Structures are given as C-alpha cells and as structure tokens.
Amino acid sequence: MKLKRILSTFLTAVFISTTAIGTNSVYADTQSTPTLDLAVTPNNEGNYNDLKWGISGMSQSYSYKLYSKKSTENEFQSIPCKGTDTDKVNVLNVYPDVGNNLKGWMENSNSEDSNGYGRGIIKVDGVSIDDFNANPQNYLKKDNNNDWNYDVVMFGSWDLNNSKDMNATSENVVESFIKSGRGVLCGHDTIDCNQPKTYFDKLSSYLNMEYVGGRIGDVSSIAISKKGLLTDYPWKIGDVGKTLTVPVSHSWGQKAHGDIWMKYNINDSTLSNFYLTTWNNTAMIQTGHSDGQATPDEQKVLANTLFYLAQVTDKTSWEDHKGQDVDAPTKPTITSVNNDITKNQVSINFNSSTDNGSTYDYYVEATNKSDGSKITSDKKESTITTGLKGYSIVVDENPNTDPGKEIKTTSTNYVVTGSHKKDFYVHIAAIDNANNESEVIHQKISAVSGINLNKTSDEIYTGHTDTLTAAVTPDDAVNKDVTWTSSNPSIATVDETGKITGVKAGTATITAATANGTSAACTVTVKPTTIALNKTTDKIDIGGTDTLTAAVTPKDVSDKGVTWQSSDPSIVTVDEDGKVTGVGVGTAVIMAATADGKIAACTVTVKEPTTIKLNKEKDTIDVGQGDTLTAVVTPDEIASQGVTWSTSDKTIATVDASGKITGVKAGTVMVTATTADGKTASCTVTVKDPTTIVLNKTTDKIDVGGTDTLTALITPLDIANSGASWTSSDPSIATVDITGKITGMKAGTAVITAATTDGKTATCTVTVKEPTTIKLNKTTDTMDVGQTQVLIATITPEEMASKGGKWTTSDQSVVNVDITGKVTAVKPGTAVITATTDDGKTATCTITVKYPTTIALNKTTDTLEAGTTDALTAAVTPDEIASKGVTWSTSDKTIATVDASGNVIALGVGTATITATTADGKTATCTVTVTPEINRDKAVLYVTMINGQTKMYNMTMEDVNKFISWYRLKSTGVGALDYAINVPSISSSIIKTDYIAFDKISSFEVHDYTKSSVKSKYLTKITLNKTTDTLKAGETDALVATVTPDEVSSKGVTWSTSDKTIADVDSTGKITALKDGTATITATTDDGKTAECTVTVTQAANHDEAELDITMINGETKRYDVTMDEVNNFIAWRNLRAAGVGEPFYKFDLTRQTNSSVVKTDYVTFDQIASFDAEDESN
Structure with a gap:
C-alpha cells in the first residue's frame, strides 16, 4: 500500500480530533445551532482570494483553520492564515545544542530588509534540544484560553542534527502540537536519515514521507519545482526552474509524496531529490548540512516556509496568497504569414490567447476552545484570473528558443523587417498579469536556400530564342523573385521572364539571382546558320x-x-x-x-562506264583442291589498274591476288573480282569433301564356322557412291558376302576388302582359329562370411589357355575375387563369379554367403551352493542353426548335471564344465563351481571402515546383536574403544581375534541367513497365467504362478518387479500400476526358477517413492530407494542425533531393495555422514 494513501486516511482523523485553540470575541445564544459560513472573493488585481467567515448562533470562543486545494488536485491541505505586523508568526527553534542561528536570520537587519529576513512578521525564540527534552511542556504549552504559545516549531539545524533526537515525552508533545494544526519544520538529518532517530522518525507519516535509502545531492544549488504562496510571500523568490544558491547539502533518500517546492539542481527527477517538501502543516528542509550556514536565498526560503506553516488563527478573514493565478494562458496559434516584398517585411498574424486563471476549493474548520468540538463550513469554489498582459516575442535562428516574459506587443500582429539569408524562427508566448507564460509557438520562416535552372548549358542559333525556368527552394521561402542577367548581351540577351535570344556567334552566361543573393547560371552558346x-x-x-x-x-x-x-x-x-x-x-x-x-x-x-567478266560463273572443287579464275576488264585505263579478288567465306574457300581459289571445307561461297572503280563480277564456287571409305574393324578374329559382319562408312554418301563391293584375299580361309558378312572356313589369315565405285578401298585382316572353351570346377557353392577358396578354370585350346583369363564378381560387397580366382566371402548374400577368356568366352559360379554359426551362453562361470539349481541359456546364430537346438553335457556328473533344457543341478563340491553344442558342432562352455551348503543358522557382518576397506565376519545373529549393542554404548561415550571379534583360521584350529576401532567405522551391514528361504534342492519349473499385461495407472491385476513338482510349489513363490516406480507386486502376485512405462514382474521359486510377465502402464500416476543419497566423509556415496516416510524418519533421526539424543546409527532394510532371500540391514553412523540428498519421485 502506498504511503500517501495511508496519510490521506490519517489526515481525516486529524481534522476530526483537532483540539480547540485561541480566543474569539463573538458570542451567540447558547440554545441556537451554530452554522459556519464562508465567502470567497477573487481579487484578480492583487492575485489572491479574499476569505471571510463567521458562525451564526455562536456563544463560545473558536479558533479557525483554513483548507484549500486546486481544482485539479485530489486532497485538501491546510493553509497559512496569519502573519502580519499585528499578528506575527511565533516560532520556537529547537536547535541541537549548536546552530542557534534562526533567530538572527529572521530578526537581524540585512542589506535587503532592516527587519531581517522575517520582514518584521516572524518572531523566533530558541531552546537547545537537551533543555527541550528535559521539560517540553515548559516550552510548548497552552494559556488559559487553551491557545498554544507558538505557531511553528523548527527543529535544527546542524549536520546529522548533532546526533540529537527527541525523547518519548517531547515527541508526544510535538505530535499534539501538530494535531492541533500548528506547524512543524524539520531541518537536515532529523527524519529518515542514515543515522536513524527513533522519535524524529515517528514524524515522517505527518510529512507524507518514507525512507528509501541512498544519498542524493552534495551540491550548492537548488531549482524551484513548484510555484505558489511559498515562493511568493513574504519574499518573491522566483518562478519554476529558477536556480537558488544554498550551502552544500543533500538528502538521504527520503522519498516525499507531498508537495515538493524545490529540488537539488542535478539530473535526478525522483521524489527522493527534494530540498523542501510540505504536507498540510508540516515541512522538511535540508538546511543544516553545512553546520549552521545559510545563504540569503536559503534564509528567504526559511522565512517563507515558517510563514506558510502558521495555519491557526482567531480572526475571521484572510487574504489567501496561496490561491494565486498560477496557470498559463492558452498557447497562441499562427493564422497567417505574409511576405511584403516591396517593404522587405514578413507580417505574422496569430489569434488572441485566453488567460485560463486558476480555480481553488476552500472550506474553513472552527474548533470550540471549550470542548474541542468542530464545525466545518460548506466547500466554496473561486477562480482567480489576473488577465492577459501581452505577448513576448523573439526572432532568431534557433528552433526552440523560449522568448521569456518581456512583453513585446499586446497586438496579435507582428512584423519582421529586413532580408534574411537563412531560415529564421519567430517565438511567441502569451504572458498574463501573474507572469505565467503560455506554451511557446515556434513559427519557422524559410529563406531562399537554393535556385535551380532547367538547363545549365544551352545552344541556340543566331536570331533564335529559348526560355530558361528557375525553381527556388524551399517552396515556402519568402521573397522568391528572380532577377535575370546576361554576361554578354552582344552575344545573347535575356528578359525578365528568362527568355534568351541569340544575337551573334559566341558564348554568354545567363544568371538567375534571388533577393538574398542565391543564384544559378546557364552557359549559352550561339551558333551561325x-x-x-x-x-x-x-x-x-x-x-x-x-x-x-x-x-x-x-x-x-x-x-x-x-x-x-x-x-x-x-x-x-x-x-x-x-x-x-x-x-x-x-x-x-x-x-x-x-x-x-x-x-x-x-x-x-x-x-565512260567500266565492264568486268569472269571466265566462270560457277565452279566445283574438292576440299584441298584448287582452280584459277580470270577477269576481262574494259576500258583499258581501268583494266591496267588490275582487279581485287575476295571471297564471301574464307572458311570454305580462299582466293589469292591472281584469282586462284582453294577449297577449305565443304560449302558454297561467292568469289568476287572488283575493278579499281568498283565494278564487280562473281563466281559461285561449291567445295565438297573427297570420297572416303572406313571399315568398323581393321582386324578381326573368328572361330572356324563362326561369323561376323563388317560395315563400311562411305563419305560423302551420294548416288555415285551409294555402296561398296566386298572381296576376300583367300576364300578358303574366310569368305565375305555382298553385305560384309564374313565366315571362318579354316584356321589361317585372309584380308577382306571393301571398295567404292570410284575406287576408294578399306581392308580388314581376319584371323580364323579353332573355337575356345572354358569350364569352372564349381558352378554353385555356399560359404561363411570371411571364408576363402580358389576356383579353377579349364580353357581350350592350349594357345588360348596360355593367355589366362580375367575374374570378376557381380557384387563385390558380397564376394570378392582376385586375379588368381581366389574367392573371399564378405557378407551374406548371393553373387556370381565369372571367368572370362582372352577372346571373351565365360564360365560362372553362383556363390551364396551366410553368417558362420555362433553360440554364447548367458554365463561363462557360475557358483552354486550344493543342492541348488540354475538355468543356462544358449544364444545361437544364424536362425536356421538355432532352430535345430543344442545338446547339453557336463564334464563331471558327480559335481553338476545338466538336462536338455540347460538346467544345472549342483551336487558335490568342486568344479565341472557345462558344454552346449550346436547342430553343426559349434560349442560354448560355462565353468560351474559348487560350494558347500550354507549353514542357515549363521549371519554375515560387513563393516566398512572410513578408509574404504570392508571387513566380513561370519557369526551368529547373537554375536551380531552384541556388536550392535557395543556400538550403541560406545556412541554415548561408554565402553571399550575397540570391539574384539574371534576369527577362525581356515588352515588350523587357531582362533584369531580382530579388533575394530570405534572411530574408524564408517558403516556396517548385516546379512541375516537365519531368515533365508533358500532351502530348495529340487529341479523346478514355474509358469504364469500371463506373459504380458497392460494396465492404466492406478489399476490392479492378479498373476497366478504354477510350480512343478508339487513338493516345490508347496514352499511358495517370491514376487518382484524390475521397476517399482512403474508397477509393483505384492506377495500374492497382485500387480499395482503406478506410472507410464514398462516393468517386468518376476515370480521366483525357492530354488531360483523364474517366470516373467511384461507389464505396460499407459497412464501416469503419483507414487510415494524417493531416492536418498548419503555421502560419507571418506567420499563413499550410498544410495537407498526408500519411501518419503523413510526419508523423513532419517532426517528426524539426524536432527535428534545432532542434539545428542537417539541411536548412533540409522538402519536401512536392504532386503526389499535387493530382492534378496537373505535379510540384509545397512547401518549408517551419524559421525561419518558428510552430506545427503533426497529426491522425491512422487510427483
């Protein structure tokens, strides 16, 4: 809740409970009901409100207090109502045993007033705070008329108030003084400073202040932030924003919510930056930091503040100078801006401003001096308007100038005279008779800033004209007239409109210039016809x-x-x-x-006309061939000058100076002869490619009886060379038909020739041989991944076999083959290996690759107690081998046997090897060690030392309990430091004694075999009614276990879960679903046979599980899966133990956590715990 709201409520209570003061000489009939009437009249000329009041039917004496607020404010405040030559303001200055200067400041003559800064209306008495605290009623008291002897009390002034505070008695008297309506002014470091003062700080609520901390200030200037009576009377100190000089001072983060009249002149706008604040009849000023110093400005501020706080009177009238016209007139608005070029003037017209005036609400409160009863008048409203004084005006080049308050005119027209080469501003503010300044209107008047012509250069002919246009910027510039001139009128003239006329050839510059000297030019060139x-x-x-x-x-x-x-x-x-x-x-x-x-x-x-004629009009030549053209020219004088030869495309045919043409590539060109005077004659020359014939093979090999076809490519292909004729050099070896098909007749060599009709030929040498055969030693095979073998290829005839062959694979990722035919199986799949002879004959082998058989047991070693069983499982790959099953055997049936399913029975002490064999002979083994049967009447004690070593002792539970009892006693400081444990020797009958030191023990754990259920010596089988189950969180289901043989089933089944946070199971097989996830429920017989059911929980739910991690001082961390109740029990034990109460150790039951058939208990000792961490998994 904001402090201001609290104070508002409090002040209402103050108004109701104010005690009666003063005397009143007006009386009325005691039987009438008194009525308090108030009249408020604005004195516009004097800038104050004239208040008059009175009580009808009055028969008692009353004192009065005035309240006012500006109409825009929310809360009324009490206001001053006394302070004249005949009704002085009486002030008691309670100074902190030093700094008794207020009386001199207010009453001693100075250069500005012979009556002192109190101006003859303020009278001051002083008392040290020690004397005041000793008997405050002796200084602040009421007379016989129930009137206080002072109007205002000021506390201060000295730095830190000289470390002085009020006491409870004096604070109560001062609080009564405030509640009566009298004024209190607190100086520097009295309230809410960095040196708290118990009783002064109680006054902060009256001041509407709070302490927020932090030091602001340490400067010697302040600025007025609020205008009103406090800045105007009895001294006119200045307007808002004026800077006053004070001794160096600061605030201590006292945040003021009341009226802030002055602030430190630094860049800080917070409410903590105040120098002077008031609220109703209380105030705080930062006078005193500089140990009793005060400048004239500060003494005037003090005088005005003391006057302001004098707020109780016996009189029935008052001139309220607090209710002044403090609101600015309305802002002027520009109606027109006119430029008179002939007078070189700018005339500005604006509308008339209105003086808004200020409206105040008043009421008066009368207090009966006899019984303290109060009467309150009705609220009255008054608007005071001093009227419009005139207008302050400044003309400059600054866009934001404040024209001040000097009146330049009372008219709404203002004229600016003179040329302006730059933009300028006219700043206008309305001023009322209370010297309030309106918001300023800043009117920009733009000067010409630039001129641009439509052309910067121009060309005209003599006697011709053109017109230039000038664009003046900005658009709203004053005096945009342009003057035109020519640098040389004998060449070009220009008139007042910018029209130029060419007079004679030459160059002239045409210039356009504005009144403020801004110009632009165009260079004009005049040309003749x-x-x-x-x-x-x-x-x-x-x-x-x-x-x-x-x-x-x-x-x-x-x-x-x-x-x-x-x-x-x-x-x-x-x-x-x-x-x-x-x-x-x-x-x-x-x-x-x-x-x-x-x-x-x-x-x-x-x-005479020239003629030229060539010896040919058309010609045809081959590429690379040549021909010569001749030209006949008339008349002789032209012929004697020779001709020039040219070709239309040198890439097809060239021609030299004598007319010789040469074919370059196939195509058609025009060869032209040109006379000296340009006459021409042409010949169309066609260049064609020469005839060629090429066979698709120049050598060939075929078997006896084999065939092949040769093809001939003839270019160009035309009617003259549309085909080829075929011949064989030895038809007994190889024949050829008219299509180029050759047939092997016997072994040997013959040349086949193809000829064009124009005699061009191409040949192919054909070798005829006996046919080649190739055969592999395998056509199909199966291999394991990683296996290799060599394929053998048989090739005939011998000469082909001597050349060897090439090996390839259809899928290198499955099977690789090298140049020798060695095949390597890479991964499962099928690939084809191909052997190819030198002449292209092939043979193939299809190879299927598979994974090799592997077998692995779930255990490679196992330790069993004699009479117990265990189940081995074999994992076999691939599936086709696994499907054939495995054969189980034992190396020693007297020690351990195994059945066809891998169930092992431990018989005698010793070691035996159990072997599983696949259908294709692969094996895997497990070494089984059989130990003697455990004595079920024993227990095992595991003691962990602080150095991390763990010691194991076989003993009876009776001996274990003796150890625990010793530990309890020793933790209380009673008993032997060491505990003796007898340890039998394995190799002899000698008994050894082990001594365990109490202060070396970190923790210990007990495995109680006396409660173990591992007794079975039977080979059993167990099955469940379900192998999978699906439940929602919170649901339950029951599993049923069937155990054979009967003698085993009678011993019962142990139920467990792989994840208690997902699904739990009780001793009857009842499943409870807890949260989303999957858990495996396992039923276990006494001899260790198991059956499982996978439970899927589909909806989350809360459970009461937690995880407790305990770190020992030796660095070991122990983790326990427990309930939150167990965690809370552990914390309660630890707190008790820290207080010296309770067991020295805490016991954790590990049996549930480990699903052990042996009862296991872990003991954690208090002194060895370094820290612990608990995680609540229930949410």
Whole structure:
C-alpha cells in the first residue's frame, strides 16, 4: 500500500480530533445551532482570494483553520492564515545544542530588509534540544484560553542534527502540537536519515514521507519545482526552474509524496531529490548540512516556509496568497504569414490567447476552545484570473528558443523587417498579469536556400530564342523573385521572364539571382546558320546517277528548302532533290543554296562506264583442291589498274591476288573480282569433301564356322557412291558376302576388302582359329562370411589357355575375387563369379554367403551352493542353426548335471564344465563351481571402515546383536574403544581375534541367513497365467504362478518387479500400476526358477517413492530407494542425533531393495555422514 494513501486516511482523523485553540470575541445564544459560513472573493488585481467567515448562533470562543486545494488536485491541505505586523508568526527553534542561528536570520537587519529576513512578521525564540527534552511542556504549552504559545516549531539545524533526537515525552508533545494544526519544520538529518532517530522518525507519516535509502545531492544549488504562496510571500523568490544558491547539502533518500517546492539542481527527477517538501502543516528542509550556514536565498526560503506553516488563527478573514493565478494562458496559434516584398517585411498574424486563471476549493474548520468540538463550513469554489498582459516575442535562428516574459506587443500582429539569408524562427508566448507564460509557438520562416535552372548549358542559333525556368527552394521561402542577367548581351540577351535570344556567334552566361543573393547560371552558346553536302567530290559514269544530300542547321532554315544548280548541264545535271546524272565525259560543279544564301558545292567527274567478266560463273572443287579464275576488264585505263579478288567465306574457300581459289571445307561461297572503280563480277564456287571409305574393324578374329559382319562408312554418301563391293584375299580361309558378312572356313589369315565405285578401298585382316572353351570346377557353392577358396578354370585350346583369363564378381560387397580366382566371402548374400577368356568366352559360379554359426551362453562361470539349481541359456546364430537346438553335457556328473533344457543341478563340491553344442558342432562352455551348503543358522557382518576397506565376519545373529549393542554404548561415550571379534583360521584350529576401532567405522551391514528361504534342492519349473499385461495407472491385476513338482510349489513363490516406480507386486502376485512405462514382474521359486510377465502402464500416476543419497566423509556415496516416510524418519533421526539424543546409527532394510532371500540391514553412523540428498519421485 502506498504511503500517501495511508496519510490521506490519517489526515481525516486529524481534522476530526483537532483540539480547540485561541480566543474569539463573538458570542451567540447558547440554545441556537451554530452554522459556519464562508465567502470567497477573487481579487484578480492583487492575485489572491479574499476569505471571510463567521458562525451564526455562536456563544463560545473558536479558533479557525483554513483548507484549500486546486481544482485539479485530489486532497485538501491546510493553509497559512496569519502573519502580519499585528499578528506575527511565533516560532520556537529547537536547535541541537549548536546552530542557534534562526533567530538572527529572521530578526537581524540585512542589506535587503532592516527587519531581517522575517520582514518584521516572524518572531523566533530558541531552546537547545537537551533543555527541550528535559521539560517540553515548559516550552510548548497552552494559556488559559487553551491557545498554544507558538505557531511553528523548527527543529535544527546542524549536520546529522548533532546526533540529537527527541525523547518519548517531547515527541508526544510535538505530535499534539501538530494535531492541533500548528506547524512543524524539520531541518537536515532529523527524519529518515542514515543515522536513524527513533522519535524524529515517528514524524515522517505527518510529512507524507518514507525512507528509501541512498544519498542524493552534495551540491550548492537548488531549482524551484513548484510555484505558489511559498515562493511568493513574504519574499518573491522566483518562478519554476529558477536556480537558488544554498550551502552544500543533500538528502538521504527520503522519498516525499507531498508537495515538493524545490529540488537539488542535478539530473535526478525522483521524489527522493527534494530540498523542501510540505504536507498540510508540516515541512522538511535540508538546511543544516553545512553546520549552521545559510545563504540569503536559503534564509528567504526559511522565512517563507515558517510563514506558510502558521495555519491557526482567531480572526475571521484572510487574504489567501496561496490561491494565486498560477496557470498559463492558452498557447497562441499562427493564422497567417505574409511576405511584403516591396517593404522587405514578413507580417505574422496569430489569434488572441485566453488567460485560463486558476480555480481553488476552500472550506474553513472552527474548533470550540471549550470542548474541542468542530464545525466545518460548506466547500466554496473561486477562480482567480489576473488577465492577459501581452505577448513576448523573439526572432532568431534557433528552433526552440523560449522568448521569456518581456512583453513585446499586446497586438496579435507582428512584423519582421529586413532580408534574411537563412531560415529564421519567430517565438511567441502569451504572458498574463501573474507572469505565467503560455506554451511557446515556434513559427519557422524559410529563406531562399537554393535556385535551380532547367538547363545549365544551352545552344541556340543566331536570331533564335529559348526560355530558361528557375525553381527556388524551399517552396515556402519568402521573397522568391528572380532577377535575370546576361554576361554578354552582344552575344545573347535575356528578359525578365528568362527568355534568351541569340544575337551573334559566341558564348554568354545567363544568371538567375534571388533577393538574398542565391543564384544559378546557364552557359549559352550561339551558333551561325550552316549548310554542308554529304560529298565534296563525286565520280559517275555517263548515264550513271548519284544523290547528294544537304545538311542545313538550324532546322527551321532547312525546312525552307535548298536550291540545286549544275555549273555545266552538258556534263552533269541535278534535279530539285539533289539527284545528279552523268551526261558527257568531263567535270562540273553541283551547288546547293539555302534560303538565306548559304552555299555548299560538290565537284562531279563523269567518265565512260567500266565492264568486268569472269571466265566462270560457277565452279566445283574438292576440299584441298584448287582452280584459277580470270577477269576481262574494259576500258583499258581501268583494266591496267588490275582487279581485287575476295571471297564471301574464307572458311570454305580462299582466293589469292591472281584469282586462284582453294577449297577449305565443304560449302558454297561467292568469289568476287572488283575493278579499281568498283565494278564487280562473281563466281559461285561449291567445295565438297573427297570420297572416303572406313571399315568398323581393321582386324578381326573368328572361330572356324563362326561369323561376323563388317560395315563400311562411305563419305560423302551420294548416288555415285551409294555402296561398296566386298572381296576376300583367300576364300578358303574366310569368305565375305555382298553385305560384309564374313565366315571362318579354316584356321589361317585372309584380308577382306571393301571398295567404292570410284575406287576408294578399306581392308580388314581376319584371323580364323579353332573355337575356345572354358569350364569352372564349381558352378554353385555356399560359404561363411570371411571364408576363402580358389576356383579353377579349364580353357581350350592350349594357345588360348596360355593367355589366362580375367575374374570378376557381380557384387563385390558380397564376394570378392582376385586375379588368381581366389574367392573371399564378405557378407551374406548371393553373387556370381565369372571367368572370362582372352577372346571373351565365360564360365560362372553362383556363390551364396551366410553368417558362420555362433553360440554364447548367458554365463561363462557360475557358483552354486550344493543342492541348488540354475538355468543356462544358449544364444545361437544364424536362425536356421538355432532352430535345430543344442545338446547339453557336463564334464563331471558327480559335481553338476545338466538336462536338455540347460538346467544345472549342483551336487558335490568342486568344479565341472557345462558344454552346449550346436547342430553343426559349434560349442560354448560355462565353468560351474559348487560350494558347500550354507549353514542357515549363521549371519554375515560387513563393516566398512572410513578408509574404504570392508571387513566380513561370519557369526551368529547373537554375536551380531552384541556388536550392535557395543556400538550403541560406545556412541554415548561408554565402553571399550575397540570391539574384539574371534576369527577362525581356515588352515588350523587357531582362533584369531580382530579388533575394530570405534572411530574408524564408517558403516556396517548385516546379512541375516537365519531368515533365508533358500532351502530348495529340487529341479523346478514355474509358469504364469500371463506373459504380458497392460494396465492404466492406478489399476490392479492378479498373476497366478504354477510350480512343478508339487513338493516345490508347496514352499511358495517370491514376487518382484524390475521397476517399482512403474508397477509393483505384492506377495500374492497382485500387480499395482503406478506410472507410464514398462516393468517386468518376476515370480521366483525357492530354488531360483523364474517366470516373467511384461507389464505396460499407459497412464501416469503419483507414487510415494524417493531416492536418498548419503555421502560419507571418506567420499563413499550410498544410495537407498526408500519411501518419503523413510526419508523423513532419517532426517528426524539426524536432527535428534545432532542434539545428542537417539541411536548412533540409522538402519536401512536392504532386503526389499535387493530382492534378496537373505535379510540384509545397512547401518549408517551419524559421525561419518558428510552430506545427503533426497529426491522425491512422487510427483
């Protein structure tokens, strides 16, 4: 709950219980019901509220207290209501035996007021805190009229308050003083500081403060954070934000929830950063850290605070200067911004601001001085409005300037004069007569920042025009007018609109400039009118033609047309389009003229026409072959200059300077001869590939009687060479038919020839031999993985056998084979081994690979007590061997026998080997050691020492209990340090004694064989009614065990589970499902035969299991699977033992955990436990 809410409730109680004070000279009829009336009138000119009140029907004396709040606040606070020349504020300064300075500050003359900083309305008496604590009622007391003798008490001021505190008596008196409505001011380090003060700290609730810790400050300046009466009377200290100078001081993390008038001038906005806070009639100020020093600013703050806390009066009127106009007027808003270029002025218009004024709520409380009864007036509301004073205005280049409170105008129009080369701002705030400043309007006035032309360079012709446009930025800039100038008007002129005119050839710069000097330029080049022909000389034949073209600039001149003329039409003529025609041999000039008289000319020579003719128009050659073309040229003067030869595709045919052509590749090209004057003649040349014939084989081998077919590839394949003719050099050895099929006739060699129709030939040498045969020694076989063997290949004839063969496998991952035919089995599967002769004959062997037979027993060694049994199981692979079963045998039937199922019976002491043999002879053995039958009347004691050594002793349970009794006594400090145990010697009748030291024992464990149920000497069999079962968590089911023979079944069955956290089973075979998972339930006969049922639990449930790990001081960790009850019992024992009560050891029953037939108990000793950890598995 926030402190402020608590105080709000408390203050209501204060108002109800305030005691009566003061005198009142007004009386009324004792029989009437008094009514308290309040009138509030705003004094706008004086900036205060005038309060008047009175009681009708009054017959008693009353004192009064005023309460007010701003309409925007939630809670009323009491306010000052006295402090004049005739009604002074009486102050008692309780100083901490040093620092008695308040009286001098308030009453001694200074440069600002001869009456002191109390201005003649504050009177101070001082008393040391020791004297005050001795008899507080002697200093704070009431007179006969029930009035207190002081209006305000100030405690302080000195650093740490000189380590002084009030006592219980003085604190009670001060609390009564506060509750009566009188004021209390606490100085530095009195309340909630780092040196707690029992009785001062009780006042923090009245101040609406709490202590949060931390030191803030250690600076010598503070800033006003709240405006009101406390900053205005009797001294006008300043407005919000003003910095005051004080001696170095700080706060101690006292978090104030009341009114904070001033804060330390550092970057900290928390409520703990206050310098002065008030709440109702109490306050705290940080005066005093600098041991009794105070600046003029601080003394004024003290005077205003003491006046502010004087809040009880006998008078019936008051000028409330706390209720001032403190709210700012409305913010001005700009309505228009106008730029008057002729006057170089910017006129700004804005709407009129409204003075909001401040609204306060009041009520007055009267206290009957006789009986303390109270009367409260109705609440009254008053709005005080001092009115609008005017507007403060600043013009600068800063976007966020506060114009201050200097009035520049009362008008809503403001004019800014002068040119501005940069952006500027007009800052306007409304100021009321209470000097409240409105929110500032910041109006940006943009100056021209840039000017851009649509062109930075331009070209025009003489007499022509173009227009430049200027873009001025920003768009809202003032005075965007542009002035245009030309650097050389004799070349180009420009008018006020940016229109330029070319005067003569040359270059001029056109500049556009704004009023603030920002400019942009365009370089203008003026060009003259020109005409040019596409040729200045030309040659044509008589009767030949050509067309001249004229390029005229600018375009508007060319649009008016060109006039053409020939200097001698008998030689050459020209038409209106510039087309010239040769008429007679000779030279003439063709002229083109523009409309404005510009002329261009071309000299034309006319000659007789040239002719050229080749000796061939078409030609065909082979690739690599050549031919020569000849050209006949007329007239002689052209012929004498020779011709130039060219080919359209050098990759097909080339031609040299003499006209010799050479075929490069198949295709068609055009070979051209060109005269000196450009006349041409051409020959189409076809280049083709020469005829070739190639056989698919140049040598071949076939058997006698065997055949093969040769194929001939003839290129190019055309009608002339559409096939080949076949012949044999020796048909007695090999024959060939018209299709190229050869047949072996007898052993030997013959050459087969294929010929084209144009005589091209290709040959194949054919060797005919006797046929080859190959045979393997096996065609199928079976091998084990890892096994190897060698296959043998028989090849005929002898000459083929001498060349050997090649071995391959169809699946290298199953069977590998090397170059000698050695086969290696890699993994199970089937692969084909192939032997291939040099001439391609093959023979195969299919090999099946399988895993070798393996056999393994569940045990390789076993130790049995004579008369007991055990079951051996054999794991055999592969399945086909396993399915044939195994044969069991024993090396010594007098020691141990085995039946066909692997059941072993221990008979006599000694060692025998049990052997299991597969159907294919593989074996596995187990060495069985038979020990004498255990004496069931004995027990075994295992003692673990702190060094980790474990000692074992065979003894009776009576001896075990004696050992435990000794341990108990010794743990209490009674008895012998060592315990003696007699140990029989194995090799003699000598009895040895072993002494165990008490302080060396870590733990001990007892195996009690007297309760063991292992008695059976029968070979038994056990089966269950189920081998699998599915249950939901929380469900139960019953298993039934059938044991044969009967004499064994009568001894009973032991039930166990592989996981008690999933499924448990009781002694009757009843299963209880506990949580999700799978567990195996096992039924065990007395002689160790078992049967199992797999139980699947499908739904989780809670159980009461835990895991307890105990670490001993020797480093050993013991783990126990127990219930949470057992864990709690262990913890309770350990706590008791730590207090010196209880057993020296804790016993854990291991029988349940190990499913042992022997009762086992583990004893953990208290002194040897280093730590333990318990994990609750029930959730």
